[in-house]
Amino acid sequence: MAKVLVVTSGKGGVGKTTSTAALGAALAQMGQNVVVIDFDVGLRNLDLVMGAERRVVFDLINVVQGVAKLPQALIRDKRLENLWLLPASQTRDKDALTEEGVKRVIADLKTKFDWILCDSPAGIERGATLAMRYADEAIIVTNPEVSSVRDSDRIIGMLDSKTARAERGERVEKHLLVTRYDAGRAARGEMLSIDDILEILATPLLGIVPESQDVLRASNVGCPVTLNASGSAPAKAYTDAVRRLMGEAVDMVVPVERKGLMDRLLRRRAA
Numbered sequence: 031m032a033k034v035l036v037v038t039s040g041k042g043g044v045g046k047t048t049s050t051a052a053l054g055a056a057l058a059q060m061g062q063n064v065v066v067i068d069f070d071v072g073l074r075n076l077d078l079v080m081g082a083e084r085r086v087v088f089d090l091i092n093v094v095q096g097v098a099k100l101p102q103a104l105i106r107d108k109r110l111e112n113l114w115l116l117p118a119s120q121t122r123d124k125d126a127l128t129e130e131g132v133k134r135v136i137a138d139l140k141t142k143f144d145w146i147l148c149d150s151p152a153g154i155e156r157g158a159t160l161a162m163r164y165a166d167e168a169i170i171v172t173n174p175e176v177s178s179v180r181d182s183d184r185i186i187g188m189l190d191s192k193t194a195r196a197e198r199g200e201r202v203e204k205h206l207l208v209t210r211y212d213a214g215r216a217a218r219g220e221m222l223s224i225d226d227i228l229e230i231l232a233t234p235l236l237g238i239v240p241e242s243q244d245v246l247r248a249s250n251v252g253c254p255v256t257l258n259a260s261g262s263a264p265a266k267a268y269t270d271a272v273r274r275l276m277g278e279a280v281d282m283v284v285p286v287e288r289k290g291l292m293d294r295l296l297r298r299r300a301a
């Protein structure tokens with residue numbers, strides 16, 4: 031059975047698009063048929079992070095409006111043959127996306143893919159509501175800071191009230207993904223701890239992705255970090271998250287600060 035997963039957060043810039051690309055690629059690496067959909071109408075970011083921006087011809091709105099057929103708009107990843115992208119449109123008319131249209135496209139995708147990952151725009155308005163509307167499960171992306179956690183709390187409320195599942199009296203299964211986690215800053219009390227976040231949001235933890243230059247490098251070359259630097263700490267965190275999504279029991283490791291050699295030498299000398 032195909033699963034529809036929304037990657038959402040409320041706040042912008044927390045790592046939704048990065049996570050959609052990384053999780054989608056990791057799922058595809060495990061042999062699953064995956065499509066990632068960019069719901070961020072007007073901004074269009076997912077195609078960049080996936081390195082497909084020059085190959086966009088038709089988009090989600092074209093398909094919703096019947097201007098293009100789904101196979102014309104789907105872009106196959108150059109690295110993984112079972113990973114596909116349905117890009118967003120750069121149009122300013124955000125109302126071009128209709129609930130009925132999205133429902134139809136998702137129903138169609140469900141006959142072709144195992145996983146449908148919806149990359150949500152920021153905010154709690156129409157775009158974010160449409161992205162989560164037909165989700166079976168949700169990944170709530172949060173950074174360890176108060177404003178991000180507060181917005182996530184609002185999104186959790188929306189998942190429980192504004193989704194098609196909620197209206198049918200069913201649950202949308204929720205997973206919390208903490209991203210841009212900086213162990214050093216957490217240790218110094220400059221960021222919320224994982225325990226603080228879990229206490230506020232009371233949502234099962236799917237993973238903790240450390241703040242890392244590997245993510246920026248991957249993004250700059252248009253390749254999901256799980257493919258571009260598969261041995262890196264963030265890639266491992268995303269891969270573990272995917273294994274948990276698929277039902278495996280994987281131990282959760284809270285990243286700890288790894289002091290550099292110079293740091294330790296200087297400290298020893300100072301002591």
Ligand SMILES: Nc1ncnc2c1ncn2[C@@H]1O[C@H](COP(=O)(O)OP(=O)(O)O)[C@@H](O)[C@H]1O
Pocket residue numbers: 039041042043044045046047048049075152209210211239240241242243245246249264
């Ligand atoms: N783990 C991470 N480490 C470092 N930078 C990150 C990490 N995750 C995301 N970023 C960066 O944060 C910025 C916002 O990420 P993005 O995925 O576009 O967020 P959103 O889709 O929620 O707006 C991007 O520049 C991205 O490269």
Ligand SMILES: [Mg+2]
Pocket residue numbers: 046047048070075150151
């Ligand atoms: Mg985004």
